[in-house]
Amino acid sequence: MKLKQLLKMILINISQNKVRTFLTTLGVIVGTATIFMVVAIGKGGEAQVNEQYSRLNVGTIMVMPAQRGRVADPLTAKDAQLFLESQNIAQAFPLLRGNGDINYENYSASAGFAAIQPGFQESNNLVVGQGRALDEEDENKKNRCAVIGAELANTLTDGSPSEIVGRSISINNRKFEVVGIYNRVGDSGSGGSYDDTAFVPYSAGERFLLGARANPTIIAQARDIDAVQSAIEDITASLNENHRAGGAEQFRILDAGSRLVAAQESARTMSMLLLAVAVIVLIVSGIGIMNVMFVTVKERTREIGTLKAIGAKKQEILKQFLIEAVFISLAGGVIGVIAGFLTIPVLKYFELPALSSVSGVLLGLIFSVVTGVFFGFYPAMKAADLSPLEALRYE
Amino acid sequence: MTNSSNCVIAASNIVKVYQNGSEELKVLDDVSIRVLHSDFMAVLGPSGSGKSTLMNILGCLDIPTSGKYYLDGLDVLKASENELADIRNKKIGFIFQKFNLLPRLTALQNVVLPLLYRGIDEEEAMELAREKLTLLGLADRMGHKPNELSGGQQQRVAIARAIVGSPELLLADEPTGNLDSKSSEDAMVIFEELNRQGNTIVIITHDVEVAERVKKLVYIRDGKLYENN
Numbered sequence: 120m121k122l123k124q125l126l127k128m129i130l131i132n133i134s135q136n137k138v139r140t141f142l143t144t145l146g147v148i149v150g151t152a153t154i155f156m157v158v159a160i161g162k163g164g165e166a167q168v169n170e171q172y173s174r175l176n177v178g179t180i181m182v183m184p185a186q187r188g189r190v191a192d193p194l195t196a197k198d199a200q201l202f203l204e205s206q207n208i209a210q211a212f213p214l215l216r217g218n219g220d221i222n223y224e225n226y227s228a229s230a231g232f233a234a235i236q237p238g239f240q241e242s243n244n245l246v247v248g249q250g251r252a253l254d255e256e257d258e259n260k261k262n263r264c265a266v267i268g269a270e271l272a273n274t275l276t277d278g279s280p281s282e283i284v285g286r287s288i289s290i291n292n293r294k295f296e297v298v299g300i301y302n303r304v305g306d307s308g309s310g311g312s313y314d315d316t317a318f319v320p321y322s323a324g325e326r327f328l329l330g331a332r333a334n335p336t337i338i339a340q341a342r343d344i345d346a347v348q349s350a351i352e353d354i355t356a357s358l359n360e361n362h363r364a365g366g367a368e369q370f371r372i373l374d375a376g377s378r379l380v381a382a383q384e385s386a387r388t389m390s391m392l393l394l395a396v397a398v399i400v401l402i403v404s405g406i407g408i409m410n411v412m413f414v415t416v417k418e419r420t421r422e423i424g425t426l427k428a429i430g431a432k433k434q435e436i437l438k439q440f441l442i443e444a445v446f447i448s449l450a451g452g453v454i455g456v457i458a459g460f461l462t463i464p465v466l467k468y469f470e471l472p473a474l475s476s477v478s479g480v481l482l483g484l485i486f487s488v489v490t491g492v493f494f495g496f497y498p499a500m501k502a503a504d505l506s507p508l509e510a511l512r513y514e
Numbered sequence: 515m516t517n518s519s520n521c522v523i524a525a526s527n528i529v530k531v532y533q534n535g536s537e538e539l540k541v542l543d544d545v546s547i548r549v550l551h552s553d554f555m556a557v558l559g560p561s562g563s564g565k566s567t568l569m570n571i572l573g574c575l576d577i578p579t580s581g582k583y584y585l586d587g588l589d590v591l592k593a594s595e596n597e598l599a600d601i602r603n604k605k606i607g608f609i610f611q612k613f614n615l616l617p618r619l620t621a622l623q624n625v626v627l628p629l630l631y632r633g634i635d636e637e638e639a640m641e642l643a644r645e646k647l648t649l650l651g652l653a654d655r656m657g658h659k660p661n662e663l664s665g666g667q668q669q670r671v672a673i674a675r676a677i678v679g680s681p682e683l684l685l686a687d688e689p690t691g692n693l694d695s696k697s698s699e700d701a702m703v704i705f706e707e708l709n710r711q712g713n714t715i716v717i718i719t720h721d722v723e724v725a726e727r728v729k730k731l732v733y734i735r736d737g738k739l740y741e742n743n
C-alpha cells in the first residue's frame with residue numbers, strides 16, 4: 120500500500136476515537152512542551168548571562184564589600200590607585216552606585232545614578248551620542264555635571280531627549296548640569312540598566328550624593344586573562360596592607376571569567392534537571408501510548424485478520440500501527456510545541472528568561488516521534504505477528 | 515496423480531489435527547478436492563464437520579498437518595508468509611459469514627483495499643471499485659459505512675471486495691448465514707451471475723437451499739469429504 124493511502128486510513132482510524140487519542144497525547148504534550156521550555160530557558164539563560172557579562176570582559180575583577188551596608192573600613196578611590204601599582208593590573212576604577220529621585224522640570228524618575236572616573240566610560244563601552252563625556256577636569260574640579268543614559272533622557276524629557284543637554288537636573292535634590300547623553304547599550308545588567316542611569320564624576324558623587332556613606336566598588340582590569348589570578352593575589356595583598364579592620368576579609372573579589380563560568384554552569388544544571396524531568400514525562404507518556412496501542416490492537420484483532428486475509432503483509436500491518444503510534448505522539452508533540460510557545464510570555468512575566476528557538480522545536484518534535492516509534496513498536500509488532508486465522512476468529 | 519496445473523484447486527490427502535491438551539482432534543481426515551476453472555461448487559456439512567477448517571486451508575489462512583495443496587499451479591505449502599499474503603491478495607477473494615468489512619471505512623474504501631495492498635494506483639483502484647459496486651447495485655451506497663447498510667448490502671460490499679481484483683477463486687464461508695431469506699436469494703443470484711461470467715466459486719455452507727443452487731456439490735461429515743450424500 121502506498122504511504123498516502125496508508126496515512127489516510129490511519130487518520131480515519133485515529134479520528135474515530137478523538138477523546139482517547141487526545142488523552143493519549145496529553146503526556147506527550149507535557150513532555151514536548153517541557154523539552155521546548157528547557158531549550159527556551161537554556162537559551163534565555165545563556166543570552167541573559169552573556170548579556171550581563173558582555174560589558175565586562177573576562178579580565179575584569181570586581182572588588183566589593185563582602186556584606187551589604189556599612190563596612191568598618193570601606194574601599195576608597197585611593198585603593199584603586201594602589202591596585203594600579205601591581206604589574207598585573209591595567210586599570211582600576213572606583214564606582215559608586217545608588218538610587219534616587221531624578222527630576223527635570225516637571226518630570227521625575229526614580230532611577231539609578233553612578234559616580235565614575237572618566238576611564239570607566241571606555242572600559243564599559245559607554246559612548247556619548249550628544250554633548251560630551253565626563254573628563255579629567257570634571258573629576259579634578261568635582262564638577263556638578265552629569266552624562267545620562269538614553270532611556271533616562273527619554274523619560275525625563277517625555278521623548279525629546281536632545282533638549283536636556285545643557286540643562287540641569289536634580290539627583291536626590293542636588294543640582295547637576297547635563298553635559299551629554301550616552302548611546303543606548305540595551306543591557307539589563309544587575310543593579311539596573313546603564314540606559315536608565317545618571318553618571319556623574321566620581322569626586323562629585325562622593326562629595327554631593329553619598330558623602331560619608333560612600334562605599335564604592337572597585338572595578339579592576341587585569342593586564343590579560345592569564346594575569347587574572349596574580350592580579351587577584353596582588354589586590355588581596357594590597358587590601359590586607361591598607362585596611363586594618365579585617366583586611367581583605369571584609370571584601371569580595373570576583374573575576375568576571377569565573378562568574379561567567381559559574382553562571383553558565385548553574386544555567387546548564389538547571390537545563391539538565393528540566394531535561395531529565397521532560398525525558399521522564401515522555402517515558403511515562405510513551406508507556407501510555409504503548410498501553411493504548413495494545414488496547415487498539417486487541418480491539419482491532421478481527422480487522423487485522425481481515426486485512427491479512429485480503430493480502431496485507433506483515434510489514435504493512437507493522438507499518439500501519441507504528442505510524443499510528445507516531446501520529447499520536449507527533450500530534451502531541453506539535454500541540455506541545457505550541458503550548459511551549461504560549462508559555463514563554465508567562466515565563467517572561469515571572470522574569471524567567473526564555474527564548475523560543477528552532478532547535479527547541481526540533482528537539483521537542485524529534486523526542487515526540489522517538490517516543491512514538493519506541494513505544495509503538497512492540498504493540499505494532501504484536502499486531503503484525505498475529506496469525507490471520509487466529510485474528511479472524513477473535514471475538 | 516492428476517496434472518494439477520489445469521485446475522484452480524488441487525488438494526490431496528489433506529489432514530488437519532488440532533491438539534487439545536493431550537487429546538488429538540482430527541478435524542480433516544484425508545481430504546482431497548479438485549476445483550476446475552469456472553466451477554461453481556458447494557461443500558455442504560453440518561456444524562462442526564470441519565467446513566471452516568477446510569476453507570481456511572484452501573484460502574491459505576491455515577496450513578494442514580499433512581497433505582499437498584496446489585492453488586492455480588502454485589505449491590502453497592512451500593510458500594513463505596509474504597508469498598501467502600500475495601496469493602491471498604491476488605488469487606483469492608474471501609466472502610465471510612459476518613462480512614468482515616472494516617467498520618470505519620466507507621463501502622468504497624473497503625472495496626478498494628485489496629487493490630491498494632497490491633500497489634495499484636489509487637485512481638485506477640477507485641475506478642475498478644466503483645465499477646464493481648455499481649454492478650452489485652450499490653452505486654448510491656459507496657460513501658456509506660457498514661453500519662449504515664443492511665446485512666444484504668454489507669454482504670454485497672464484501673462480494674465487491676472479493677471480486678474487485680479478479681481473483682482465480684472466490685471462497686465463501688456461510689455467505690448467507692447472517693442474511694434473511696430475501697438477501698440470501700439475492701446473494702445466490704449474484705453468485706450464479708458471477709459464475710456465468712467465468713468466476714470459480716466455492717461456497718461452504720450447511721444450508722441445503724444454497725447447496726441446491728450450485729453446479730457441483732460435495733458433502734463433508736466428521737472431516738471426511740464425500741461426493742454423494
Ligand SMILES: Nc1ncnc2c1ncn2[C@@H]1O[C@H](COP(=O)(O)OP(=O)(O)O)[C@@H](O)[C@H]1O
Nearest residue numbers: 532534539541560561562563564565566567568
Ligand atoms: N483452533 C482450533 N483448536 C481446536 N479445535 C478446533 C480449532 N478450530 C476448530 N476446531 C474444531 O474443529 C472442528 C471443526 O471446526 P470448523 O471447521 O469450524 O467446523 P464448521 O465450520 O464445519 O462448523 C470443531 O469441532 C471445532 O471445535
Ligand SMILES: [Mg+2]
Nearest residue numbers: 565566567688
Ligand atoms: Mg464454520
